[in-house]
Amino acid sequence: EAQVTQNPRYLITVTGKKLTVTCSQNMNHEYMSWYRQDPGLGLRQIYYSMNVEVTDKGDVPEGYKVSRKEKRNFPLILESPSPNQTSLYFCASSLITGGPDEQFFGPGTRLTVL
C-alpha cells in the first residue's frame, strides 16, 4: 500500500530534550516536506527536500533541522524543543512532474513540549 508513515504519532516531552520525528514514504517520491498545523493558522511549511541531500527552508524553519540521506526518509529533528513547538506535524511527499502533483500526507504527529 502506497503510504507515508510517521513515528511517533504522539509525543510528550520536556523543554530542551532532543527529539526526532521520522517520516518514510514507499512511493519513490522525490519531493518531501514537513508542515506544522496550529489552530487558526492552517498548515505552514517547515522544511522541504527536492531529492536526496537537497533540503531547504520553508516558512517556519526556526528550531528545526532535517536531513535527506535516503530518498524514502525525511526525519524532522528538534535539537532543543520549546513549548511553542507544541503542534501537529505532518510529513508529505509527492512526485515532481513539472508541476506540483498531489501531495500525500502522513497521519500526523501530535507533539507536546512541556
Add this chain to the structure above:
Amino acid sequence: AQKVTQAQTEISVVEKEDVTLDCVYETRDTTYYLFWYKQPPSGELVFLIRRNSFDEQNEISGRYSWNFQKSTSSFNFTITASQVVDSAVYFCALSGSGANSKLTFGKGITLSVRP
C-alpha cells in the same frame, strides 16, 4: 507572495442541505495549482482535488463539485445533500509552479453536519 483566504471559519448545516465552502486566493504566478483537502476528526489529510490555473472547467465528483473562477480568484467547493460523514475541516491550498511545491494553506473551514 501567495495567500489563501477562507473567510468562513465554521459552518453548521443539517443533513441533506447543500453547503458551499469559499476559497479566495492571491498569487502573482501565471501558472499555479489549487487544491482542496479534507481533515476528518481522525486528523489525517485527505486529498480531494487539484486544479491548474489553465483549466477553468468546473468539476463534479459525486456529491462534490468545484467552481474555479480566475476572474474572481476563487475556487469554491460545494457539497450537495450533505451527510454526517462530511463533518470535517476543509482546507483550500495554493501552489506555484516553482521548484518548491509548497502548499500555502488557508486556515480551514470547520463543517459540522447535524443529523
